[in-house]
Amino acid sequence: MKNIDAYTHLRGESIYLDDIPLIHGTLFGASFGSPVAHGIIRHLDISEAAALPGVVRIFTYKDITGENQIGGIVPDEPLIADHEVHFCGMPVAFVVADSVDAARAAVKKIKVTIDPLPVITDSREAQQLGELIIPPRTFQLGDTANSWQHCTHIFEGRADTNGQEHLYIETQGAYAVPQEHNAIKIYSSTQGPTAVQRAVSRVLGLPMHLVEVEVNRLGGGFGGKEDQANTWAALCALAAHHLKRPVKYSLHRMEDMAMTGKRHPYSADFKIGLNAELKIIAYEATFYQNAGAAADLSPAVMERTLFHCTNTYFIPNVKATAYSCRTHLPPNTAFRGFGGPQGMFMIESAIAKAAEALGVEAAVIQEKNLLQTGDEFPYGQIAQSEAPDCWHKATALYDVAAMRKEVNAFNAANKWHKKGLACMPICFGISFTKTLMNQARSLVHVYTDGSVGITTGAVEMGQGVNTKILQVAAQVFSIQPEKIRIHTTNTFKIANTSPSAASATADLNGKATLMACTAIVERLKKMVAEEMKVDAQSVTLQDEYVWVNKQKTDIDWKSLVMTGHIKRIGLSEHAHYATPEIHFDAAKEKGHPFAYHVYGTALVSVTVDCIRGTYTVDSVKVVHDFGASMNTAVDLGQIEGGIVQGIGWMTMEEVVYDANGRLRSNALSTYKVPDIYSVPKEIAIDFLQTPHDNLAIFRSKAVGEPPLMYGIGAYFALRNAVRAFNKTGQFAFDAPMTPEKVLMALYATQKEGIIESHEETTN
Ligand code: GUN
Ligand code: MOS
Structure with missing residues (x-):
């Protein structure tokens, strides 16, 4: 089966973040990143930038209504620098203006005075100085110390690998749209919609049920948008929350390269x-x-x-x-x-x-x-x-x-x-490797015309996961792929998702989809079996028809679904899958x-x-x-x-x-x-x-x-x-x-x- 996105990709019709039609009144953001890698902020002067035409407001850490923190595993990362900067490009201020050009022009007029502190770029040097993110860990099998004497040949050496820029074709970005009751909807180019939802909820001080994150697809992620889409989403959400107007920020390539992390050297x-x-x-x-x-x-x-x-x-x-x-x-x-x-x-x-x-x-x-x-x-x-x-x-x-x-x-x-x-x-x-992340959910709706809509936690980023999920449903329902649509990934439809990562997205979300589709099919089969007074096992779906005892009936998929609806059989299912058998004891x-x-x-x-x-x-x-x-x-x-x-x-x-x-x-x-x-x-x-x-x-x-x-x-x-x-x-x-x-x-x-x-x- 072809990748279901091939047709719109080739025609340039696929919708990425930057293709979403803008709502009237949308404003545009741009981040002012620290010009130095390490130092204490003495003075931030935004007056000249704020006076430029088109500039609506410039946000700093003082505007954060919740917590100035986006760190996931360790809470060590402020969204916007308060008094200290830790890397070049770290957000210090966020300009919002009525055009992209005005926002970027204003960024250039911001002045910051920073007392520089020593900069470490080398990992061995950092280790020598005791600058560790977490305590070291050791994996051990057997006993190396008592093995060297049994070795004929022993070699020692050093090896180094450098970083790698993700270079997703679509740069990072977000579009935040305020909703009623202080809620906010964010379109984000993220592998982890729930990660964005959590970060925004924390920074704005809102419960997660007021933060809707939606993803249609990404132009590549490669891991770069597993955690680091949060920054841009939180900046846009913060501004939109204050201004009650939609705010969009789509990074330029050079901003993206300079401000985001890479593969670890x-x-x-x-x-x-x-x-x-x-x-x-x-x-x-x-x-x-x-x-x-x-x-x-x-x-x-x-x-x-x-x-x-x-x-x-x-x-x-x-x-x-x-x-x-x-x-x-x-x-x-x-x-x-x-x-x-x-x-x-x-x-x-x-x-x-x-x-x-x-x-x-x-x-x-x-x-x-x-x-x-x-x-x-x-x-x-x-x-x-x-x-x-x-x-x-x-x-x-x-x-x-x-x-x-x-x-x-x-x-x-x-x-x-x-x-x-x-x-x-x-x-x-x-x-x-974190066992708890190995879970996923799928929401499957069969509509009365026989068409099927599926939402999972999977984010399509060009890897073809939606095609695979669609194949799962087509096989279980035994219907043509054209009858199935994979809908956007949305935190209001599927909650508490793991990021699309670890190569596991098709497995986790595909299995959840398999379970949801199977549950619906089982209900419909049972209905047919009761109607025809046969055993439920003898009812199968094949080539869009119901078969009984390997004989094709005249009940096609569409009439099966309609009958199910008339008989008040549930045509929707939300299924949960958790990978069995896996466990890990970090103490041992x-x-x-x-x-x-x-x-x-x-x-x-x-x-x-x-x-x-x-x-x-x-x-x-x-x-x-x-x-x-x-x-x-x-x-x-x-x-x-x-x-x-x-x-x-x-x-x-x-x-x-x-x-x-x-x-x-x-x-x-x-x-x-x-x-x-x-x-x-x-x-x-x-x-x-x-x-x-x-x-x-x-x-x-x-x-x-x-x-x-x-x-x-x-x-x-x-x-x-x-x-x-x-x-x-x-x-x-x-x-x-x-x-x-x-x-x-x-x-x-x-x-x-x-x-x-x-x-x-x-x-
Ligand atoms: N990407 C590849 N492997 C992993 C993993 O084990 N955890 C997370 N969070 N992301 C991954
Ligand atoms: Mo992870 S490197 O985002 O699969």
Whole structure:
């Protein structure tokens, strides 16, 4: 089935926040963000700005009617700075004017005097100073301390990953419309309508039942709108609440890039020990997460780093500790993979370091240590592992031996171009790591003309979740998709939603929809059975008709529904789903946090230009564990997008803050994202259809986040290509591997990071 949004997307008719027709009298907001990263506000002068034509009012923290607080996990984030600023771009004032231009012109005339305080941008430095968001956490399996003596080979090292800009095509924004009784309605570009509802309720001091949040769809989220849509919604709501007029704020790209958090940069120290057969016996890692200036989702992201710190390998002795470090960057936040990719990069770096030192292919170590069914993760869950099947199918199907031979032959024949190949097996746990978030509700209405309207907590952000939910209903009702409409996500229809996140949205909301539709069908079947004096089990729905004992009757869907209504059968249902079986004990750091895991293996090959440092990703060939895909078009799209986004993070997207905490890579001219020229020349995706029962909707496993991690393979493929050229040089595990870093590595000497002129280059 096609994505149900394809038609309006292609015609430019899909409605995003900025396409909502404006109500007469709407005003426009713009945020004045702190020009410095850390300091005490001495004086704020808004007089010149307030006097400009069109300016209606300028809001500061003094106007907040409720609590000046939007922190979720930790209450450490004021909506508007009161006396201290913690990051560049932190809202200090909010201008409201009768036009967008007037609001932005006024922002430029606001003057603030700030006594600067020391700025920390580095996570290790913050940790040294004791600047932690929460106490550190440690996951442990076996006993690493007593394992090193059993290791033949031990390697230690450091690895670093940088941040990543979400670059959703639709920037952040909100439109707040005051209602009667002080209520407020907010159209928000958010993954978490309930998160926005809570934040607005808190800031305005209103009960949640007066705060309606509605979302039609987003032009991308990638985690950036899981928590950070709250700010703009709360600012607009605050202004609308005071002025009793609608207020809209849709961020410019450069504001969005400068003011919002990104993927967390991580720095880590690792120690890995292997026996003579190259089995990994022990692994220790210490992670320094750069959380930015406030907690936001950092503690949860940090936790997922620990969950995924051994990727898809079984290691009997593990000790992993993570620090969430407070710096003066905009608070970093959820980003597709949610800390998992960072943990996985570190173990892959440790394996690569061992492989390089021992002179074996990393793949030899990877394959020997793949997780088997029955193995225990460091957090206590027992694996139902598809890792070996994915690996062996990929290496056979794509003939990795032949690929390797080709790479070696190419490298022997070419001096100034080198190819590199890497295998990247992945494993990703599906469920919110916070157990309570794994619940969802669905509201299904069948109307008397046979049409169906569905509302869930799911937010459509281009990932195709509405298409999947519609498929669920179409299958249960056995009707054509055209008869079903997925309505907007709205906090007055579905309450207390979890954000659309953690790859779990289709599972959670799809299961709730399955339950709601099934309940309605069961009532209608019972009605037919009583009418026809047959057993309810013998009544089925098929091809829009009622069938009895496998015989088609003349009762079609529409007359069935109408009869149900006449007989006063409930044609609506609100169902609640909570993922069974999952639990986690944070005191012991053990449990069964995930409904299931998604596995896969990618083979990534690249070619490096050894004079320029530039490169191409030649191919990414994947065997992916889909369970049983319910929509291959949507799922393949998710995998292709994930691969490219992962490659971007690992090879070209370089977030740069200066020492004063100012974002220098603040536009698409200075922040390079993958374009059509940089996507892999070939992407091949094969299905591992796994027979085992699982908790996914229709056994179709979650697909949102896992494929991003295939992109990590591009880093190691580049590393291998560089090492084919420069056999002795040492260079750090430091992503992204930009062309500049590739060039430096090509000519690095044995002392890590030092570049000297290479003999061959002068020839
Ligand atoms: N995004 C990806 N994984 C998670 C998770 O476990 N929790 C939350 N809140 N968001 C996520
Ligand atoms: Mo979360 S990174 O918003 O799935």
